[in-house]
Amino acid sequence: xxxxxxxxxxxxxxxxxxxxxxxxxxxxxxxxxxxxxxxxxxxxxxxxxxxxxxxxxxxxxxxxxxxxxxxxxxxxxxxxxxxxxxxxxxxxxxxxxxxxxxxxxxxxxxxxxxxxxxxxxxxxxxxxxxxxxxxxxxxxxxxxxxxxxxxxxxx
Amino acid sequence: xxxxxxxxxxxxxxxxxxxxxxxxxxxxxxxxxxxxxxxxxxxxxxxxxxxxxxxxxxxxxxxxxxxxxxxxxxxxxxxxxxxxxxxxxxxxxxxxxxxxxxxxxxxxxxxxxxxxxxxxxxxxxxxxxxxxxxxxxxxxxxxxxxxxxxxxxxxxxxxxxxxxxxxxxxxxxxxxxxxxxxxxxxxxxxxxxxxxxxxxxxxxxxxxxxxxxxxxxxxxxxxxxxxxxxxxxxxxxxxxxxxxxxxxxxxxxxxxxxxxxxxxxxxxxxxxxxxxxxxxxxxxxxxxxx
Numbered sequence: 001x002x003x004x005x006x007x008x009x010x011x012x013x014x015x016x017x018x019x020x021x022x023x024x025x026x027x028x029x030x031x032x033x034x035x036x037x038x039x040x041x042x043x044x045x046x047x048x049x050x051x052x053x054x055x056x057x058x059x060x061x062x063x064x065x066x067x068x069x070x071x072x073x074x075x076x077x078x079x080x081x082x083x084x085x086x087x088x089x090x091x092x093x094x095x096x097x098x099x100x101x102x103x104x105x106x107x108x109x110x111x112x113x114x115x116x117x118x119x120x121x122x123x124x125x126x127x128x129x130x131x132x133x134x135x136x137x138x139x140x141x142x143x144x145x146x147x148x149x150x151x152x153x154x155x
Numbered sequence: 156x157x158x159x160x161x162x163x164x165x166x167x168x169x170x171x172x173x174x175x176x177x178x179x180x181x182x183x184x185x186x187x188x189x190x191x192x193x194x195x196x197x198x199x200x201x202x203x204x205x206x207x208x209x210x211x212x213x214x215x216x217x218x219x220x221x222x223x224x225x226x227x228x229x230x231x232x233x234x235x236x237x238x239x240x241x242x243x244x245x246x247x248x249x250x251x252x253x254x255x256x257x258x259x260x261x262x263x264x265x266x267x268x269x270x271x272x273x274x275x276x277x278x279x280x281x282x283x284x285x286x287x288x289x290x291x292x293x294x295x296x297x298x299x300x301x302x303x304x305x306x307x308x309x310x311x312x313x314x315x316x317x318x319x320x321x322x323x324x325x326x327x328x329x330x331x332x333x334x335x336x337x338x339x340x341x342x343x344x345x346x347x348x349x350x351x352x353x354x355x356x357x358x359x360x361x362x363x364x365x366x367x368x369x370x371x372x373x374x375x376x377x378x379x380x381x382x383x384x385x386x387x388x389x390x391x392x393x394x395x396x397x398x399x400x401x402x403x404x405x406x407x408x409x410x411x412x413x414x415x416x417x418x419x420x421x422x423x424x425x426x427x428x429x430x431x432x433x434x435x436x437x438x439x440x441x442x443x444x445x
Binding site for chain 1: 158338339340346348354392443444
């Protein structure tokens with residue numbers, strides 16, 4: 001595994017939010033989680049990977065595991081660090097650390113006509129009336145790679 | 156199909172699934188013409204096909220004539236090369252051998268890329284004529300798919316088809332009277348969307364890094380060295396008249412803020428950052444969920 005030189009970390013409460021997202025993808029493991037669980041589990045998204053991890057019961061030893069994954073962004077090769085805390089086969093905490101080799105510093109100073117959203121919000125595509133989807137499903141290659149390493153390590 | 160009763164023509168081209176939707180089915184001869192355009196484009200520009208012009212350029216320097224579309228592509232790449240300070244370039248770095256142009260011509264890339272050569276040192280791109288000073292690997296990946304969408308649109312319109320949606324795996328071109336509603340895919344979850352946009356006669360393209368770094372409710376990615384929020388772009392969308400331009404600018408937004416690009420180029424943009432925030436031009440006003 002490559003050495004972890006981490007230049008950024010999530011704030012703790014933020015990590016818990018993501019933990020909720022990931023753990024929530026486990027089929028029927030988190031009954032309190034609404035629709036996104038099913039939708040995400042049906043796709044081949046990273047959520048699916050997480051759910052197989054979380055739903056595998058005692059296959060994985062409890063503990064906190066870290067691994068790095070790599071992926072390509074338009075700016076080139078990037079590395080993402082993933083730290084998962086497992087308890088009884090369920091992901092209870094996730095920390096993502098970025099290693100931005102090409103930080104694209106934002107320079108927006110309100111000079112343009114348009115806007116800034118403090119936080120974008122996701123909704124299930126299935127619940128929307130849309131005719132097409134525009135996106136770039138380059139999602140999660142690095143994340144999945146790191147999760148696979150952790151799965152191997154945690155057995 | 157984007158509209159009830161419309162017909163979808165699906166095929167694979169330049170390594171990705173395509174879908175062309177029209178009010179009435181396209182006849183066999185038009186389908187064949189469209190596929191021929193795809194095949195011709197790939198045959199000229201693909202760096203993965205040993206008989207392509209681009210592959211010939213990797214084997215020896217010289218003067219290469221490409222089809223007419225090369226002129227617009229070259230102008231676009233040149234201006235983005237300059238606007239991004241060389242970050243966006245059609246010239247691939249690294250040794251040719253490392254990229255698979257070895258003696259066995261394995262075409263299997265291995266190893267990480269090295270910096271690209273400087274454009275003016277190695278390439279003169281004059282209209283549809285490219286003159287190379289050294290063996291080089293040309294990669295038009297940031298705009299090629301969009302340009303092929305435009306070429307297919309021209310083919311459709313020349314055959315009298317004026318209403319259609321071309322979907323090149325998420326890069327879209329719409330023509331006709333009825334707008335289509337398009338979901339903007341969540342950067343980290345293909346099952347979700349962060350907004351919807353009405354596409355009425357124009358192109359909508361997207362680009363994303365797959366940096367899984369935030370989720371809903373996740374507001375603060377902190378840079379450990381500065382303690383400040385990281386503001387790296389993770390997903391971009393663009394709308395423009397030309398799909399080629401929209402496609403290329405979706406990538407350019409990873410290097411240059413949209414506000415800067417729109418001073419020179421006529422397009423709308425939306426950039427989502429690693430901390431889950433977003434910035435957008437007037438054309439994307441009101442499209443994001445709140």
